[in-house]
Amino acid sequence: MRWNNLRSTWWNSGASAPRKASKIGTGFNPGGRILRPQQIFQRPAISLIISAPILLAAILLPAAAPDKHLSVYSTAANYSLPVVQRDRRDYVGLLEVLEPLGKVTAKFDGQRWRLRYNNRVEGEFFVGKTRVRVQGHDAELPARFLLENDRGLVPVSSLASLLPRFLGGPVTVHEDSDRLFIGSIATHFTASLAGDNPPKLVFHFTTPVNPTVSTEPGALRMTFNREPLVAPALPTLTFGSKVIPSATYAETNGGAAITVSSPVPLIASFSADGRTATISPTSPASAQTVVAPPTPPAPASSAVAGGPSPVSHRYFAVIDASHGGDDRGETLSPTLFEKDVTIALARSLRQELESRGITVLDLRDSDATLSLDQRAYLTNTNRAAVYIALHATAGGHGVRVYTALMPYGGDDRGPFHSWTTSQQAHLSLSQSAAADIVNEFQKRQIPVRALTAPLRPLNNVTTAALAVEVAPQGSDLMQLTAPDYQQLVTSAVATAIAADRDRLGAPQ
């Protein structure tokens, strides 16, 4: 928005220029006679002095930072919104974020800005304060709430905790790249090398994609501005080929890009309705060619089509990368925290499950803070068949699979179940799923134990629920970050869940 301000100032200067020029003109007039603008521009020296800064600004302004915007991805609509900077923080209009997702009304009564979403959820915001109240519950924003021209502005970093209170579903914010994912909307991809002469790099996407493809010496870039593409387990994928040695994933200003590096010119072709992209070497002459994707471009992402549509997904599995945000989990090394390893494990497990045809809801795909109650609530309301929490530790060896150690009592009353013992009715299903996973690890000769643990939110989940704690097989802690080891673990879990699909998915 800073650039917006500069830009608007620039466009307004056309009207105000004569007035400013006349004031400046007096400074260059020893006689003190006020000159008319026309007179000023008739004098070459003065007009040069005045026009030089204007020309300089005209040259520099377009090179200034690009207009920041927040890309929002949801099942209802994909759209982008301007981000403004206040107090050195990125802010966005909350009403504008919610408007495409449902019916929103807002009013300001002099003290409070009230927002009502779908006639169901009401939030109260206090100008200049960090405290907000949503559905009667207090919450804190990381920075104060602002009201500008009746627009309620909230920090972008607050959306991860604020929006679930309105929408009742998980929200993930990639703050560094200004991307907001509402629900389990992310598009994942895998990349593998096929063929030897010449080698081809094949990308498989979980949903059809339509990127902008461009080439430059030494690289081919696919830019995804409309697709909710998310990172693979590691940002840089290496393939051990001299022709296509690596591909790198990066996010910036509301978009994502995959850059395939190669010493030879590359070309991209798409198949399977945009779900598969094949990158292969081409002739040097075509290296600079911009390769257009096969399908016509989708409507502009800022256009919002229709109202919200009900979420039709029924997620079979919920994956929970434990910890996150302020909760770093175990400090595995001075530079490695449990919360980071669990995210990588979650992404790997998601890919493994989805490659087996299992739909997945990923509760945390960024460094967001989610309370244990939120994790259980999101799992229960999405009626998944199985909940899998992922943990990592430096202690011990191999893998441990936990089911809930149920707390004492529980005061179920009629149709109402105690929150602390919600898992009770599903415990035997959890234990049988855990036993199947343990068997799968044993088949792969990975050390494994099945235990119970007083580990929330396992006891709050109303479906099969288990936690997998991963330790290195030996003494090398860095094995926890090795994609090979992560995949070894997650593929075992995914295989067991896929084999147990009928039993887990049966009505309970």
Place this chain on the structure above:
Amino acid sequence: MIPRHLFIGVVVLLVAVLGMSIYAWHMRGRVAAIPAQPAADTRALVPTFTGPTERATLFVAFDEDGSLRPRSAQISLPSGRQQRAEELLSALLTIYLDKTSPHTLSPGADVRSVFLVDPGVAVIDLNSAFADGHRSGVLVEDLTVTSLIHTLSANIPGILKVKILVDGKERETLAGHADLTGFYDVTAVNQLSTQLQPVQ
């Protein structure tokens, strides 16, 4: 001319100020003479009760193989249930705070007190050094909780559920994993203790 009574009043006040200054100086010297205590005290705790000893079974955690093993110990135990509970956990912590501990706890870790509330409720109040310095991890926290609860329930009959507090207050987790918000079911914990027995 200053009135006589005003002169006397000022003199008295000056004497009082001088006396208070001397006293404050003296107290400051005494405080400085007291040695720094007790945050860095890493000494193993010793059971406080002395008297006839009894054989008790402590359930000791071993990080090496993630197991919980029974260990017999001769401990001086008072007759009162609550005091017995405190002595048992004190003996258990003596093992954990030893240099050769198989399941290290942070220096200064202690059980502030144990309350036995009828019917069958035990409340273990840990100090903040115990929880703040505890290593994070599902299994390592599982072992600590199970060790404390099974040691109590194995030696003091009638305990059905256990609540763990830290500095007298409820805390969400021990060190990021083990839930401390609810009551532990002793039967379930004892089953977990069986799962944690070393593999023969």
